[in-house]
Amino acid sequence: MYDHRKIGRELDLFDTDPLIGSGLPYWLPNGAAVRHALEQYIRSAEQRAGYRHVHSPVLGKRQLYEISGHWSHYRDDMFPPMDLGSEQVVLRPSLCPHHAVIYRSRSHSYRDLPLRMAELGGMYRSELSGVLGGLSRVRAIHLNDAHIFCTLDQVAAEAQAALDMIRRAYEALGITPVRYRLSLPGHGGKYIDAPEMWERSTALLTAALKQSGLVYEAVEDEAAFYGPKIDVQVADGADRESTLSTVQVDFHQPKQFDLHYIGSDGAKQRPVMVHRSIIGSVERAVAHLIEHHGGALPPWLAPVQLVIFPISEAELASASALAEQCAALGLRAELFGSERGKLGARIREARLVPYQAVIGPKEVDSGHVALRLRDGRRIDSLPAVDVLERIGALIDAHSTELWERTSRAS
Numbered sequence: 001m002y003d004h005r006k007i008g009r010e011l012d013l014f015d016t017d018p019l020i021g022s023g024l025p026y027w028l029p030n031g032a033a034v035r036h037a038l039e040q041y042i043r044s045a046e047q048r049a050g051y052r053h054v055h056s057p058v059l060g061k062r063q064l065y066e067i068s069g070h071w072s073h074y075r076d077d078m079f080p081p082m083d084l085g086s087e088q089v090v091l092r093p094s095l096c097p098h099h100a101v102i103y104r105s106r107s108h109s110y111r112d113l114p115l116r117m118a119e120l121g122g123m124y125r126s127e128l129s130g131v132l133g134g135l136s137r138v139r140a141i142h143l144n145d146a147h148i149f150c151t152l153d154q155v156a157a158e159a160q161a162a163l164d165m166i167r168r169a170y171e172a173l174g175i176t177p178v179r180y181r182l183s184l185p186g187h188g189g190k191y192i193d194a195p196e197m198w199e200r201s202t203a204l205l206t207a208a209l210k211q212s213g214l215v216y217e218a219v220e221d222e223a224a225f226y227g228p229k230i231d232v233q234v235a236d237g238a239d240r241e242s243t244l245s246t247v248q249v250d251f252h253q254p255k256q257f258d259l260h261y262i263g264s265d266g267a268k269q270r271p272v273m274v275h276r277s278i279i280g281s282v283e284r285a286v287a288h289l290i291e292h293h294g295g296a297l298p299p300w301l302a303p304v305q306l307v308i309f310p311i312s313e314a315e316l317a318s319a320s321a322l323a324e325q326c327a328a329l330g331l332r333a334e335l336f337g338s339e340r341g342k343l344g345a346r347i348r349e350a351r352l353v354p355y356q357a358v359i360g361p362k363e364v365d366s367g368h369v370a371l372r373l374r375d376g377r378r379i380d381s382l383p384a385v386d387v388l389e390r391i392g393a394l395i396d397a398h399s400t401e402l403w404e405r406t407s408r409a410s
């Protein structure tokens with residue numbers, strides 16, 4: 001069973017420091033490369049699916065959360081407010097209220113809907129220090145979030161489209177859900193009291209799940225305080241489940257923020273908010289990816305994609321030239337020179353790097369590269385440009401394959 005904290009150290013991805021605080025990991029250059037690759041994938045998938053990105057501050061006035069309902073239903077998970085003389089501000093526990101206000105700031109007609117607003121933004125959760133460690137429970141969260149403001153008729157199709165985006169993302173990430181959970185409210189004051197609203201939103205999510213042909217399980221007391229959710233569950237090596245992706249239907253916040261659009265008849269109508277996240281928080285997603293793959297991330301996500309081993313000092317210049325060529329193509333390459341020890345030791349040190357190029361006298365003379373793959377396969381020597389082009393194409397396609405399946409294994 002893999003522990004993402006241990007592999008994270010081996011790959012130099014992230015660390016914590018008591019001076020910064022528990023639950024507040026920082027990302028080293030290798031870790032930042034992984035999360036940026038993930039963020040880029042998400043942003044471009046969202047752009048292609050008709051989302052527009054916004055950017056909003058991580059703080060908001062207490063009143064914002066009183067209106068959204070977080071203050072009365074979610075305060076235990078929030079950091080205490082900061083007093084600024086005449087007003088109090090809080091670190092936001094979610095992005096929804098900011099997005100509702102952004103929607104409200106401009107007038108909309110039915111022709112603008114569905115309006116898909118996305119942001120990869122910071123939010124904060126006041127976790128107890130006892131449960132913190134690594135990236136799976138953190139106090140500062142970067143959430144892949146989006147809100148779709150739409151008509152009631154559009155909700156099912158939007159929820160289905162979000163489920164489809166989640167399916168494609170999991171393919172690129174090489175992960176599979178353990179189950180789809182329809183998260184329903186429980187009893188007690190945690191949830192807003194509006195039975196009819198719960199019934200309608202649950203029916204819409206159920207329809208989306210059925211139309212997507214997904215098997216799901218309904219579980220009580222797992223909903224958001226404002227509405228039910230479809231949660232896409234993943235499991236770690238010890239079969240502990242957590243939620244990465246989610247699709248939610250919300251009638252509550254549009255009402256609280258008095259959102260509207262002008263309908264085809266010229267009358268004011270209330271939109272529905274669909275909250276959705278493709279990979280959830282970047283922190284939890286990376287923790288899961290590291291553990292699921294044992295650190296051997298798909299090439300497009302790997303912190304170092306190609307490692308270059310000059311056999312001796314004599315091949316250093318050629319190896320450096322290859323590294324520069326990689327950098328110019330946007331590939332993350334690193335040079336492991338002979339100062340790091342014997343070739344065998346260097347290869348072991350780079351065991352999680354997808355592509356490994358050994359440069360000996362033959363390669364220097366021919367301008368060819370003899371590639372080893374992380375899984376032990378060796379590729380026949382090819383001109384360096386061809387090798388880099390092939391790797392680049394697999395990375396651009398967000399493939400989980402290292403090479404063609406037909407390659408000669410040895």
Ligand SMILES: [Zn+2]
Nearest residue numbers: 094095096275
């Ligand atoms: Zn939301």
